[in-house]
Structure formats: C-alpha cells, structure tokens
Amino acid sequence: MYNSDSKSTIKLPEPSLRRLPWYLAYIKLLQTKGEEYVSSTQIAKEIGVDSSKIAKDLSFINISGKTRVGYEINSLVAVLEEFLGFTSMHKAFIFGVGSLGAALMQDSGLSQYGLEVVAGFDVKPELAGTFINHIPVYPLSQFTQKQKELGVQIGILTVPIDKAQSATEEMIAGGIKAIWNFTPYRIRVPKHIVIQNTSIYAHLAVMFNRLNNIK
Amino acid sequence: MYNSDSKSTIKLPEPSLRRLPWYLAYIKLLQTKGEEYVSSTQIAKEIGVDSSKIAKDLSFINISGKTRVGYEINSLVAVLEEFLGFTSMHKAFIFGVGSLGAALMQDSGLSQYGLEVVAGFDVKPELAGTFINHIPVYPLSQFTQKQKELGVQIGILTVPIDKAQSATEEMIAGGIKAIWNFTPYRIRVPKHIVIQNTSIYAHLAVMFNRLNNIK
Numbered sequence: 001m002y003n004s005d006s007k008s009t010i011k012l013p014e015p016s017l018r019r020l021p022w023y024l025a026y027i028k029l030l031q032t033k034g035e036e037y038v039s040s041t042q043i044a045k046e047i048g049v050d051s052s053k054i055a056k057d058l059s060f061i062n063i064s065g066k067t068r069v070g071y072e073i074n075s076l077v078a079v080l081e082e083f084l085g086f087t088s089m090h091k092a093f094i095f096g097v098g099s100l101g102a103a104l105m106q107d108s109g110l111s112q113y114g115l116e117v118v119a120g121f122d123v124k125p126e127l128a129g130t131f132i133n134h135i136p137v138y139p140l141s142q143f144t145q146k147q148k149e150l151g152v153q154i155g156i157l158t159v160p161i162d163k164a165q166s167a168t169e170e171m172i173a174g175g176i177k178a179i180w181n182f183t184p185y186r187i188r189v190p191k192h193i194v195i196q197n198t199s200i201y202a203h204l205a206v207m208f209n210r211l212n213n214i215k
Numbered sequence: 216m217y218n219s220d221s222k223s224t225i226k227l228p229e230p231s232l233r234r235l236p237w238y239l240a241y242i243k244l245l246q247t248k249g250e251e252y253v254s255s256t257q258i259a260k261e262i263g264v265d266s267s268k269i270a271k272d273l274s275f276i277n278i279s280g281k282t283r284v285g286y287e288i289n290s291l292v293a294v295l296e297e298f299l300g301f302t303s304m305h306k307a308f309i310f311g312v313g314s315l316g317a318a319l320m321q322d323s324g325l326s327q328y329g330l331e332v333v334a335g336f337d338v339k340p341e342l343a344g345t346f347i348n349h350i351p352v353y354p355l356s357q358f359t360q361k362q363k364e365l366g367v368q369i370g371i372l373t374v375p376i377d378k379a380q381s382a383t384e385e386m387i388a389g390g391i392k393a394i395w396n397f398t399p400y401r402i403r404v405p406k407h408i409v410i411q412n413t414s415i416y417a418h419l420a421v422m423f424n425r426l427n428n429i430k
Binding site: 024029084108109110114115154161203210 | 243315407
C-alpha cells in the first residue's frame, strides 16, 4: 500500500506536513480505544481542520480511504509514522549544552519520534567528559573527529545568540545537513541546508501578549 | 517614550509578534558589541525580512527611529523586552512531569524570558514530593488547592496524548487562563482561553521530510 520510493520525491507543502502529526496523534488515540476505521469528517470534527483539507493532506501519502467507512486506522498510523520519519532513527548532535541543550538531552521522548541525540558539544571545559542522560558531552574542538566516526546529519542549535551564526557555519563545514535552531537568532544557511526554527521563547512572547489582551 | 497603558490594547498580528523576538535577538547582539543605532535596513539585511515589514512591525510598539541613524539600540532593547513580556515574571504550572515536562523544568533559561515554573503536577504517585531543579512536583489532585495559593495563569501541557483534552479541561476549571501545549494533540478550548501550540515533534517531522528530499 505504501511505496517507499515515493518518500523522497514527494514535496509536501509545509503547512500540510505540520498538520499530519495532529492527525496521527488523534488516530493513535482512537487506536488505543480499539477503533478500526476513521473518516476525514471525524478527524475534522476533533481537530478543527476542514475535512476536505484533511482528505487532501492525506492524499499526499499514498493511502486511500474506503467509501463510507473511511481509513483503516492501523494502516493509517503505520503509514503516517513511516512517512513522518518517526519509525527510523536519525542521529543528531547538540551544539551548546547550556540549560536548554541539557534539557533536550534529558528528553528521551525525542527518540520515540525518530531522533537519537548521540552527543553534545560545548566550549566549556568543565562539561567535557560528562554525560547527560547517558549521552556524552565533548569539547567543540572534537566535533570534526566525532562527525567522521558517526556521520551525523542533524545538528540541534542551542548555543547563546552571539555564537549562533558561527556555530552554524562550523556545523555545516563539518557535514551537518539539517539544523534544528532553538535559538531566537535567525541564522543564515546555504540553500541546500535544511533548517527548522523552533523559537520557544517567541511562542512565550505571543502567549504573554495574548494574556495581556484578555485582562 | 513607552506608554505602558497601550500594552493591553494593542492587538498585534501574530506573524508580526513572532518576528519581534528575532529583531530583539539581533539588536541585543549589536548592543553587546557596543553599537548605538540600528536601522530597519540593517536588521533586514541580517534577518532576511523585508525592511518595510520590519518598520511596520516596530511601528506597533511606540518607538520611533531617527532619520538617517535609525533606532537607538538601548531604548529599542528595553521597549521590545517589556513589550514581549520578558521583563516581568509570569508564573506557570507544568502538567505532566514525564520526559518533556521534566526537561522544561530543567530549562532555567525560561526564567530569563519571563516564565517562572513554580510547580509540576503528575498522576504518578512516585513523583509526588520530589523536586526537579528545585521546583516541587505535586499529585494532580492538589492542583486546585495550589492554584488557590499561587494564582497561576499559565499552564504548560506535557501530558500523554490520551490525557491532553481531559487535563486541559481540568486546568481551565481550576482557573488557568493560558495553555502552552507541547503535546502533538490539538486540544479544544473556549474562546477566552489563550492557547499556544509548540509541537516540537511536528518540527522534527518537517525536518526529516526535507532531509529525505535533498538526498
């Protein structure tokens, strides 16, 4: 039912891609309840996204619903998890083992979604040789060597703002292909580098502002 | 220069609001370098956002640049930090002290951005009475009582998917006004409740997908 060759050729629009994990979360919940089928109308009602949009999003991932009953839940979960990359393990390095970097190393939940943090790097000498949640921390100077050993594609950026751009350039020079940027700094990268910004502090600002408005 | 009365009446569009922390990060960097003035053109070049858009975003926050020299950096940093809510402390509870919840309790960086996590709640009996990063963890049954003592407005949601909606309802019933949802589940809330979704696993999926496309 699922043609894995197509995975690398489908260029799903980012908004669609970002909605897929919401659908997955909901149908996994139905799965634990022993449900067998789900329709896009049913997902729509729960998630608050238009059902035609859901059907279109799901049309990108080579699974088709049956008339009247909808999508077979077990297949949809399996296909979505594989499509989203949650079933295969992707190695990552963390750059900057400060408060947020160390917190992300603690979050073993990431591995359930296909991300395995294999090492952290930091410039602070006192961190070198330590372990956080069994993950080793190395001096930044050992990055190139560790990269040769481990061939990691993903770099998680949690350095201070003033080091964000220089760390990014070092990561790319060392062979990192995708950067997950947790800093509030807008790093610049060449076109062939994948970038994903998760500005949790920006989300915080939005929340504070909205909270002020309802008072 | 800054009229704090206006803070509660300005309804800044969310995309503008989300860009402000990027500007702040960059001008703070200039500040540490001893720069005195910055123009929207200069910010534009660094951040990759159109300069007219930047000028418009900044027009919402009661600060005006001077012809030729631009914005005075120290004032702009101060005004932005206050506008974004980073200078006053907002108390928050964490609901669900699993891997991600505990990691967020470890992230003392949040307090630098105005968020003070004052307690965590969990249903697991073995967590009750413990401390993470000096923050106490209580049984969920004590939420109403602790809420009466502490009057917290922000709830951080890090429970498992199947508990997301019920925990949300319990939070709102107990007086929580804003929910920072870290679960991939789309929770439903009444209109007067502020909600901010930070689906870090969805960002991960986008990154994996893009990485597959460049291979």
